[in-house]
Amino acid sequence: MRYVSSGHSHGKYITVILEGIPSNVPIDLLKINEALELRRSGYGRGPRMKIETDQVEITGGVLYGKTTGAPLTIIIKNNDYVNHESYMDPFNYTKQDVITVPRPGHADLVGMIKYQFDDTRPVFERASARETVSRVVVGSIAEQILSYLNITAKSFVTQIGNVKLADYKLDWDYLSESCVLMPSREATKKACELIDYAKTKQDTLGGICQVEVMNVPLGLGSFVSHDTKLDAKIAQSLLSIQACKGVEFGDGFKLAEMFGSASHDEIYYDNGYQRKSNHAGGFEGGMTTGEPIIIRAVFKPIPTLMKPLMSVDIKTKESVPSHIERSDVCVVPSASVICKYTVLYEILNALVTQFTSDTLEQLIKAVEEYRDYVARF
Numbered sequence: 001m002r003y004v005s006s007g008h009s010h011g012k013y014i015t016v017i018l019e020g021i022p023s024n025v026p027i028d029l030l031k032i033n034e035a036l037e038l039r040r041s042g043y044g045r046g047p048r049m050k051i052e053t054d055q056v057e058i059t060g061g062v063l064y065g066k067t068t069g070a071p072l073t074i075i076i077k078n079n080d081y082v083n084h085e086s087y088m089d090p091f092n093y094t095k096q097d098v099i100t101v102p103r104p105g106h107a108d109l110v111g112m113i114k115y116q117f118d119d120t121r122p123v124f125e126r127a128s129a130r131e132t133v134s135r136v137v138v139g140s141i142a143e144q145i146l147s148y149l150n151i152t153a154k155s156f157v158t159q160i161g162n163v164k165l166a167d168y169k170l171d172w173d174y175l176s177e178s179c180v181l182m183p184s185r186e187a188t189k190k191a192c193e194l195i196d197y198a199k200t201k202q203d204t205l206g207g208i209c210q211v212e213v214m215n216v217p218l219g220l221g222s223f224v225s226h227d228t229k230l231d232a233k234i235a236q237s238l239l240s241i242q243a244c245k246g247v248e249f250g251d252g253f254k255l256a257e258m259f260g261s262a263s264h265d266e267i268y269y270d271n272g273y274q275r276k277s278n279h280a281g282g283f284e285g286g287m288t289t290g291e292p293i294i295i296r297a298v299f300k301p302i303p304t305l306m307k308p309l310m311s312v313d314i315k316t317k318e319s320v321p322s323h324i325e326r327s328d329v330c331v332v333p334s335a336s337v338i339c340k341y342t343v344l345y346e347i348l349n350a351l352v353t354q355f356t357s358d359t360l361e362q363l364i365k366a367v368e369e370y371r372d373y374v375a376r377f
């Protein structure tokens with residue numbers, strides 16, 4: 001499987017071409033739109049999220065409600081385009097609003113130097129996290145296919161600023177109600193207060209989110225070569241999400257302070273090979289172990305600050321405050337949604353690479369047979 005997305009944050013559309021999806025998969029557009037809605041929601045997002053409605057349109061690769069096996073063409077309209085059309089229409093434009101002061105922490109400065117622009121717009125229009133709609137769309141299609149294999153996933157936020165979920169009692173029933181996607185009423189309240197505080201300070205906040213994937217067959221990915229390791233592929237995909245600065249599996253960075261005797265997952269046999277723990281987060285040797293996949297990703301506070309950091313005007317080389325753009329205060333709840341769909345895309349990609357999967361039926365049968373084989377081993 002592979003996909004490519006194209007489009008600008010304030011352009012007319014984000015377009016995605018997704019290749020390698022088996023044929024005969026019924027596509028539920030409502031589910032994709034619901035996933036996109038969850039991505040937009042989350043306490044701490046900016047005014048733009050009230051403008052966008054994100055209804056996908058599929059114009060290729062689906063006939064009679066099911067995939068044909070051909071590449072899917074998926075279009076997501078940017079409602080905000082109408083407010084930017086005078087300079088965002090690719091040909092019929094009046095160049096105005098030239099922004100020559102890059103924001104520290106954003107792709108602005110390096111992008112301008114590398115691609116020889118005198119304006120940050122051609123950089124930030126593409127570097128923008130608006131592009132993450134594409135990751136949610138392809139991941140939601142993956143989720144629909146994975147449901148036939150009983151593979152399920154959830155994601156949630158474990159930290160926003162200094163508010164850590166670990167300090168509170170968990171309440172999983174509360175997760176769907178939490179406006180910051182934290183499974184704790186108390187932690188949610190504290191996180192919202194902190195976001196409000198950051199907003200009054202004209203500042204931003206980062207955090208950590210966790211993805212868990214259940215019932216993934218043992219042996220996806222491989223140990224044989226550097227580029228066949230599935231944990232590495234997932235890490236690459238997650239790190240490519242805007243503002244992501246680190247990824248860990250299972251006990252992750254905590255392993256540094258643990259003894260080997262406490263770090264690994266002892267094996268026993270009881271109706272198949274079992275593990276006493278899951279420190280590895282579902283991966284050994286770049287392959288899935290069959291245990292739940294546990295991944296955390298850390299997101300830096302977003303770099304567009306209402307109280308700007310100092311920068312340089314590339315026209316005059318003078319020291320000036322960086323450009324102020326309407327933006328979000330905290331995107332970690334959205335990031336947790338994006339991370340879940342990013343991981344699901346990679347899991348499906350590994351499955352269709354490993355098993356016969358021209359059709360949905362073939363994939364289901366191949367995975368069923370393989371699971372039987374593993375159970376008998």
Ligand code: EPS
Pocket residue numbers: 009046048049052080124127128129130131133242304325326327328
């Ligand atoms: C973004 C800046 C904001 C965010 C945007 C990502 O947009 P704007 O500059 O239009 O206010 O709201 O996120 C989205 C549009 C989205 O759909 O997630 C940025 O600079 O990355």
